[in-house]
Amino acid sequence: MPCPLACAHDGGSDASRTRHSIVSGEFAELVDMFERAPDAHAVDPEAAAASRKRRRIAGIVAGATALALVTTASIYSVSALTSPIPLSTAHLTAPDVAPGPVAAITLPVNGSSAIVVSGENDFEAFTGSREMVGALDADAARPIASISKVITALVVLDAKPLGIDEPGPTITFTAADDDLYDKYYVLGATTHTMKKGERMTQRDALEVMLVASASNYAEAVANWAFGSPAGFRNATRAWLAKNGLNATVVVEPTGIDPRNVSTPAELITLGRLAMANPVLAAIVQSPSLDVPSHSPVSNSNTLLGQGGVNGIKTGTLAPYGSNLLFSSVIDVGIGEPLTVTGATLGAFDRDSLSREIMTTLQSIKGGFRSIPLVDKGRVLGTYTTPWGDSASVVTGKAGTLLTWSDTPVTSEITSSSLGEGESGTVVGSITYTAGPRTTSVPLVLDGTIEPPSAWWRLTHPAEVFGW
Numbered sequence: 466m467p468c469p470l471a472c473a474h475d476g477g478s479d480a481s482r483t484r485h486s487i488v489s490g491e492f493a494e495l496v497d498m499f500e501r502a503p504d505a506h507a508v509d510p511e512a513a514a515a516s517r518k519r520r521r522i523a524g525i526v527a528g529a530t531a532l533a534l535v536t537t538a539s540i541y542s543v544s545a546l547t548s549p550i551p552l553s554t555a556h557l558t559a560p561d562v563a564p565g566p567v568a569a570i571t572l573p574v575n576g577s578s579a580i581v582v583s584g585e586n587d588f589e590a591f592t593g594s595r596e597m598v599g600a601l602d603a604d605a606a607r608p609i610a611s612i613s614k615v616i617t618a619l620v621v622l623d624a625k626p627l628g629i630d631e632p633g634p635t636i637t638f639t640a641a642d643d644d645l646y647d648k649y650y651v652l653g654a655t656t657h658t659m660k661k662g663e664r665m666t667q668r669d670a671l672e673v674m675l676v677a678s679a680s681n682y683a684e685a686v687a688n689w690a691f692g693s694p695a696g697f698r699n700a701t702r703a704w705l706a707k708n709g710l711n712a713t714v715v716v717e718p719t720g721i722d723p724r725n726v727s728t729p730a731e732l733i734t735l736g737r738l739a740m741a742n743p744v745l746a747a748i749v750q751s752p753s754l755d756v757p758s759h760s761p762v763s764n765s766n767t768l769l770g771q772g773g774v775n776g777i778k779t780g781t782l783a784p785y786g787s788n789l790l791f792s793s794v795i796d797v798g799i800g801e802p803l804t805v806t807g808a809t810l811g812a813f814d815r816d817s818l819s820r821e822i823m824t825t826l827q828s829i830k831g832g833f834r835s836i837p838l839v840d841k842g843r844v845l846g847t848y849t850t851p852w853g854d855s856a857s858v859v860t861g862k863a864g865t866l867l868t869w870s871d872t873p874v875t876s877e878i879t880s881s882s883l884g885e886g887e888s889g890t891v892v893g894s895i896t897y898t899a900g901p902r903t904t905s906v907p908l909v910l911d912g913t914i915e916p917p918s919a920w921w922r923l924t925h926p927a928e929v930f931g932w
Contacts, residue, residue, distance in 0.1 A: 542923060544930075550884030550916055551928050555858050557846035557908070559876040559895050560839055568832030568870035570599035573821035576786060576811035577602035579729035582829055587800040590901035591833070591869040599825075603730040606712055607810040610780030611655070611765075612732065612790050613720030614683050615739050615749075616713070618671050620697070620704045621690045622742060625667060629743045633667030636689050645681035654680040654721050657762065668744065669756045675745075675778065676754045677762040680719035687718040710734060720780055732808035736777050736790050740806070749776035766791070768819055772826035773805070779815065786811040787818050793826055797833040798867050805829060836874070838864035838897050839906060845895070848883050848914060851928045852921045856912030858892060864906040868899040875899075880908060885916045 572578045582588075582597040589595045627633045643661040650656050657679035665673075667686075674682040687697040694717065701715045713727040713735070727735070740746045752769055754762040766789075768774040773793040780788040789812075793805040805826065812818035841863045849855040858880070866874065880893030893908040922929055 541926075546919055546922055548922075548929050551851050551931070552882035552884050553848050553850045553914075554882050555846045555848045555880050555892070557858060557878045557880055557893070559845065559878050560843065562836065562838050562874040562876065562897065564871045564873050564899075565834050565836050565868055566871060569828065570597070570832075571824050571828035572599050572601045573809050573812060573818060573825065575813050575817070575821070576788075576809050577605045577607065577729050578807065578809040579603035579733050580805065580807035580825065581733050582803055582805050584799075584803045585801040587901065588803060591799060591872070600730065604712070604728050605810075606714075606726045606728050607788075608720075608723040608782050608785045609713075609725055609727045609732070609810065610720040610782035610785070610788050611678050611680075612727070612735075612778050612780040612788055613715055613718065613725045614674055614678065614680075615735060615745075615778050615790065616701065616705075616715050617683050617687055617697075617718040618675060618745055618748075619735075619738060619742065620701050621667075621671070621686055622744060623704055624690055624700060627668060627744045629747070631668070631744075635664050635666055636670050636686070638663045638665070638685060642681070642685040642688075645684050649680040649684075649719070649721070652680075652721055654719060655765070656681045658759070659685070665756070668748075671745075672748050672751065672754060672756055673759070675748050676751050676764050678765045678779070680721060683718045708734065708738060720782065723782060723785060727810075729808040729810055732790050732810075733806050736792055736806045736808065739777050740775075740792050746776065749778060767815075768822060772823050773802075774822075774826075781815060786813060787815045788812070789815075789818055789822060791822060795826065795830050797830050798835075799833065803829070833867060833869050835865045835867050836899075838866055838874070838876075838904070839895070842911075844911070845878070845908065848886075848892075848910070850884070850914060850917070851925070852917040854914050854917075856886070856888070856910045856914050858908050859911040860895070861891065861907035861909040864895075864897060864904055866897050866899050866904050867902055872900045878908075883910075883914065885914050886910050888913045 570580060572580065578601045580599040583595055585595070625633065638659055638661060640661045643659055646656050646659055655678045657673050657677045659681055670682055670686050673679050674686055688694070691697040691700050697718055698716060705713050705715070710727070710731045713731050714724060716722055716724045739749065750769065752764050765779045766776070768791060773795045774791055775794060776792045777790045788810045790808045794802045795805060796802045807822065807825065809818060809822070812821070839860050841860055843860045844857050845860065846858045847855055848858065868874065875898050876895055878893065878895045883892060886892065888910050890910045891907050892910055894905045895908060896903055896905045926932065
């Protein structure tokens with residue numbers, strides 16, 4: 466049986482064959498296009514290599530970034546935890562110190578007086594001068610009584626000098642010398658036993674004259690040295706002129722005559738001359754007479770040893786009052802002691818004069834005083850740290866300073882910067898100055914300042930690194 470398709474094909478028209486050819490051609494082109502298109506599953510070797518390289522680089526970058534972050538964090542942490550602690554500065558205020566009262570020499574209120582206080586470099590540094598003078602009617606001439614014997618001794622030693630350990634020539638007392646005891650006893654003057662033919666060294670005779678204040682020995686020694694009362698007066702007049710004592714008059718060697726006069730101002734010069742002579746200075750500071758074959762007699766200067774008094778001579782003559790020429794060495798704590806030379810003429814009596822002289826010496830010493838500066842434990846300020854810890858700064862001890870009169874006291878504080886510290890740690894000092902003297906008081910922590918915590922260090926980079 467004939468095939469229908471074949472029959473149809475075979476018996477088709479030319480138009481049908483033409484359409485078939487066109488369809489077949491288009492299909493073939495489509496098939497060819499797909500055949501030429503790249504295979505989606507095909508791998509290009511170069512592209513694959515490039516892709517792998519990109520992936521490796523991305524991995525490396527990511528790893529490096531992570532490592533850098535970790536490293537940076539580690540470095541920061543280590544730096545923050547090990548960097549020096551930020552330091553704090555204390556705000557401190559020194560307390561004011563009031564100066565002492567103005568110093569003044571208290572002179573005896575009775576009679577006329579003069580006094581000179583002298584010292585070395587330290588004294589000058591405190592007071593501005595090597596001498597300090599006090600005076601009350603100091604140029605008034607008055608009878609000097611037994612202070613005359615100091616002049617007699619100086620005039621004799623000028624004519625017949627002695628070395629410090631020399632006894633000097635021997636004096637043999639005559640019958641005329643022996644009669645002097647009765648002469649002065651009748652006049653009411655102080656005397657000491659003397660026998661005709663007695664032999665005594667010059668030094669011992671001067672000691673009896675000055676320590677026992679024996680008037681009979683004063684005239685006997687003067688006559689021995691100068692041959693007569695007139696010889697003594699001439700020698701004394703020349704000696705006074707040589708030493709510039711123009712207001713001083715001496716007509717006899719004992720002081721029993723009220724015409725023997727001087728002024729307190731000139732007696733200061735006399736006292737200095739006496740204490741500058743080593744033989745005379747040793748005699749006038751003797752507390753009692755020490756002469757062979759003579760009983761001990763106390764020095765008429767009862768102030769010896771009190772207030773540093775180490776000489777010179779008393780003198781009393783009615784009705785002219787009591788006199789005192791004195792020397793004193795006072796330690797006021799400034800190094801070299803002070804030398805005080807003073808004279809008072811015409812006081813009421815010896816006892817009241819002695820009390821007033823002691824007051825005078827105390828006023829000189831009292832001009833130098835140790836003033837309190839600050840108590841121990843006084844709070845002067847506070848350390849406060851950036852992390853909130855704090856501790857007070859206090860004085861580690863009390864302070865005092867020797868000053869003169871109303872010398873002002875200044876202060877200067879120094880302190881160290883601090884990060885941490887235990888209670889009691891010295892963190893500075895306060896230095897006080899008054900004239901030439903300074904003293905320092907340590908400043909210490911009153912409380913412990915702890916270091917900052919690790920968390921504070923990590924979270925406060927600006928404070929830690931000082932940004």
